[in-house]
Amino acid sequence: MKILPFDYAVRNLGRSRLRLTLSVAGSALVVMLVIGAAAFVRSMGNSLVSSASPDNVILLGAGSEESIERSEISATVPTQLTGTVPGIRSQLNVPFVSPEVHMALAVGTRQGEASHQQVVVRGVTHTAYAVHPQVRITSGRAPRPGNNEIMVGRLAHTRIGLRPEALAIGNHLWFDDQPWEIVGHFQADRTVMDAEIWTALSDLMIAAKRSTISCVVVTLDEATFADIDAFAKSRLDLELVAMREMDYYNQLSAFYKPVMIMVWVTAGLIALGGLFGGLNTMYAAFSARVREVGMLQALGFARRAIVLSLVQESMLAAAAGAIIAAGLCLLLFDGVSVRFAMGAFGLRMDAVTLMLGLVAGLLLGFIGALPPAWRCLRLPIAEALKAA
Amino acid sequence: MVLIECRKLTKEYRKGDMVIRPLDGLDLDVEAGEFLALMGPSGSGKTTLLNLIAGIDSPTSGSLVIDGQDISKLSRSALANWRATYIGYIFQLYNLVPVLTAYENVELPLLLHKLSRKERHERVATALSLVGLADRHDHYPRQLSGGQEQRVAIARAIVADPKILVADEPTGDLDKASALAIMQLLQRLVRDLGKTLIMVTHDPNTAEFASRTLHLDKGRLVDQSGHATMEAVR
Known part of the structure; x- marks a missing residue:
């Protein structure tokens, strides 16, 4: 043609x-x-x-598989888990077991002036940085226990509805009727953690007057998911359920x-x-x-x-x-x-x-x-x- | 030598319940190198006959043999190829592509042939100089007069060296002086290049340039007259 x-x-x-x-x-x-x-x-x-790591398993309360925020499990689960299940990844004898409290809270810049949007505030220990390698502190430092300190994610300001400058280091945010000093910024690219606020686990538990944690995140080494699942199923007293972190977020994605x-x-x-x-x-x-x-x-x-x-x-x-x-x-x-x-x-x-x-x-x-x-x-x- | 043979050539189409027959069993022979004018009132079938000979319409019945080939039996695509080889069409309203220069307009039919860029260039240059517009090759149609536009259209019609030129009222949109120049040019093409030219016209003065004039009415030939014009120019 x-x-x-x-x-x-x-x-x-x-x-x-x-x-x-x-x-x-x-x-x-x-x-x-x-x-x-x-x-x-x-x-x-x-x-x-991207919020999930393929080697991570979450232990959370039975019946709360759809939302970690609703989950409550005993604060002793991490110790019992490490004592029972061998083959969990560790470094310098510190097992990659992260006890965490996840709470969706109304956050504001002044007392009584909370955002309409709820922000996930995550109470963590130092092991959280091991099980969530996507998290990188970009400025300041991690919050220390006992000081009501927080670290904010790169997109936390969007979630709260504030300008980024409002979350400068040294500023305070209010939640649970308490001021929390911003001591650091972190980034967890392309994950939901990017919009969270992290604080010390103990501080958040005290502020929320709770003795339970939301979940335990574990990174596997030689152990398999079946080992963690067997632990959850054998400890009926703890009322646990084990989920691969991938499955949890895939389920959210399906939602x-x-x-x-x-x-x-x-x-x-x-x-x-x-x-x-x-x-x-x-x-x-x-x-x-x-x-x-x-x-x-x-x-x-x-x-x-x-x-x-x-x-x-x-x-x-x-x-x-x-x-x-x-x-x-x-x-x-x-x-x-x-x-x-x-x-x-x-x-x-x-x-x-x-x-x-x-x-x-x-x-x-x-x-x-x-x-x-x-x-x-x-x-x-x-x-x-x-x-x- | 007879180049075009029409036998019982009929074209009809339906308009509601009515059958309209613009051509009704027409017989016609056209010699190679002849300049034929078709005249007749509106609706007499002259443009229909021209379109059938040009291969842009198909007869309902009858045969139309051109250079030994019955073109009424060709498929649509074969007919398109045949047109590219045999026919150069000159339109009343020139039909130049406004976004192409005179050169590019003339070059269009050559794109349908296997020619190198150099060969195309030579042919376009020759065609434009034949119509006296070599110096206007880079002008767009809007930059040319009506007469010049028609001359570019004539260059486009002859550039692929077709055996037959068909012209539908080629001077119908031109002033008297331009019309005369165009008719002299067409006459020269027949005389110098040996083309067979079939032209539809309403104007008896224009028809005077033809070697033969056919009058059609209601789809039939009613009269046929020859002119000495061709002999005179020879």
Whole structure:
């Protein structure tokens, strides 16, 4: 098949600046939406999945498998576990067993002025840094027990609804009717911990007037999940259940599936609207060229060659919009933090997300060109030549 | 030598319950190198006949043999290839692509042939100089007058060296002076390049340039007259 020069498609774009602007802007909007939706769904999913380590097992209260915050187990479980199950990872004779209290608390900057949003405050010991290697202290230090000190995650301000400066080291946050001094900042990239507040386990237990902990996180070495599971099942008195950390977060991820589906459906519907807008623009662009298309056929160009050229033209406009959209998304939205029930996560415009947007843009250009091109070509040549 | 043979050529189409027959069993022979003018009132079938000969429409019945090949039996894609080889179409409204320069417009039909860039360049340059527009090769249609646009369209029609040129009211949109120049150019193409030219026109003055004029009415030939014009220019 002899095709029309690519240049023809490129130059046809310049025939009407208004139409070109509409096509490019329409494509850019749809692609921004697709990239936004993809970034939201992928970043949210990743933040949950990346929160888990493959070698970690969580021991939590039976019946609380869906939420660590609701779990209560005896504070003696860590000692009993290390005494019973061999093969837990350790370093310098310190086993990787992290007793933790997880509480969703209303946090504010002044007494009695709490945020409407609840923030996960995690009470930890030094072993927490061993079982959660994603956590990296970026400034200041870890909170010391007995001083009501806290360390805040990179996205904690988003979760609370404050500006980042409000969480500077030396400032105080209020929760459980007490002031807590910020002594450090940490980062746990792409995990839910990034939006948490960490404090000393003992301080949080005292403040919350509780004698129980929420869970124990264990890192396996030679021991297997079955060993920890057997411990949980054999100690009926402790009312424990063992879960792989991966399974726990996968289960949470599944909980958010409907939200993710809703996001895709909404993006899809709006993209469909964009597609109809694009179709309309292309109908107008191509129907103004019916006679020219008739002439090309009269010269001997095959219909497929003309359709290809019209599709190229449409895809070029869509691709231009897609590239602009990808650039804008990278500039404006990369790293923007989004609050959700589990905490907050940063939108990541990674290669896969941007590629998805570009593919959506090209698809939009392709699908948006076919019906108008078909309509433009369905006229017999003799009639097309008589078109106004 | 007969180049075009129409036998019982009929074209009809339906409009609601009515059958409209713009061509009704027409018989016609056209010699190679002939300049034929088709005249007749609106709806007489002259443009339909032109379109059938140009291969952009298909007859309902009858045969249409051009250079020994019955083109009414060709498939759509084969007909497109045939058009690229045999036909140069000159339109009333020029139909130049506004985003392409005169050179690129003329080059379009050559893209359908296996030619190198250099060969294409040589042919386009020759065609443009034949129509007297070598110096306007980089002009866009909007930068040309109507007469110049039609000359670019003629260059486009001859550039692939087709045997047959078809022209539908080639001077219908031009002033008198430009129309005269175009007709003289067409006459020269027939005389110098040996092309067969079939032209539809309403204008008896334009038809005077043809070597033969056919009058159609209701899809049939009603009169046929020859002119001495071709002999005169020879």
